[in-house]
Amino acid sequence: MQKFSSDAGERFRKRLILTAKGRHGARDMTREQAREALRFIFSNEAHPAQIGAFLTAMRFKGTKVEEMKGFLDAMEEAATLIAPGVEGLVNCNGPYDGRKKALNLSVPAAIVAAAAGVPVVLHSNTGLPPKDGVTSARLLEALGIAAAREPEQVARDIERKGFGHLHASRYLHGVERLKPYRQVLFYRSFLHACEVMLNPAGAQRTLIGAAHESFLERFATAAGERGQQRVLVVQGVDGSDELPLAPTPVVEYCEGRIEKYTLAPGDFGLQEKKHHPCLAPVESAVLIEAMLGGTAEEPLDALIYNAGVRIQLGGKSNTIEAGIALARDLLSSGAAMEKLRELRG
Secondary structure, three states: OOOOOOOOHHHHHHHHHHOOOOOOOOOOOOOHHHHHHHHHOOOHHHHHHHHHHHHHHHHHOOHHHHHHHHHHHHHOOOOOOOOOOOOOEEEEOOOOOOOOOEEHHHHHHHHHHHHHOOOOEEEEEOOOOOOOOHHHHHHHHHOOOOOOHHHHHHHHHHHHOOEEOOOHHHOOHHHOOOOHHHHHOOOHHHHHHHHHHHOOOOOOOOEEOOOOHHHHHHHHHHOOOOOOEEEEEEEEEHHOOOOOOOOOOEEEOOEEEEEEEEEEEEHHHHOOOOEEEEOOHHHHHHHHHHHOOOOOOHHHHHHHHHHHHHHHHHHOOOOOHHHHHHHHHHHOOOHHHHHHHHOOO
């Protein structure tokens, strides 16, 4: 029998037994218990078998809101966080394993929002299963924007240019330690869900995506109750923070209150359309640059719509309609393309 070298190891052993009792017998954790369990998993004392067992047990049990908050506490404690000196910072995030089905317009929508004066922080990863798809990091690199800068550099980027990206390999140290195990297990775990709720730059406003409507309220509550003013959770394209040109369920956390509603493009004078299929990062970058430069029409409405939502969330317009109008002006005037050139510098 394994001998544990610490009290933390013994507590984790007991916690794992309670967590792995199956869907009906498993015991939920408090926020502090979840935080302590994940802190142990991040430590050198955790055995690979324990890591795999805990991730699997949590997948079958399901993660509750208090557990999400505890896991987020532990993830951010084991990370290098930043605090850029800007007002109205918007934290935008989709799945760290990227996309396989739909073109990534979250990144250009954030660039247009930055051109409108909304400071934006993105965060993502590369090479993460199960999708191992087109992430923000891969798309930024294809656009000629460095995506794996050190956290202090990202803070300066946000302060000087109104835009920054944190790569998990540079800031999310505890979770990155588990990446080899996640690549072997290959299924989605609670870590995938919690990554999209991270707030590594201390933003008060967040836009995040969820793959299933049943997750929306849990995500909004867990992220919002950790100290944010406003959190918008959408059932986005490919589980991302990007709204499709179709009626979309949304849950908003605002100053302690939860509101559920639907956003539909028709409410803002836009037609419903199918989303553009996913392209490889380089092909995506070519199309996106043409869109920002005003030489591509499709899928321009989807870009304008998502930029408008981010502009309104960042406080640069009072309504989404006004945000959409501003996004359209920024594209037609060349300001969005100029922002792209600035970010490449």
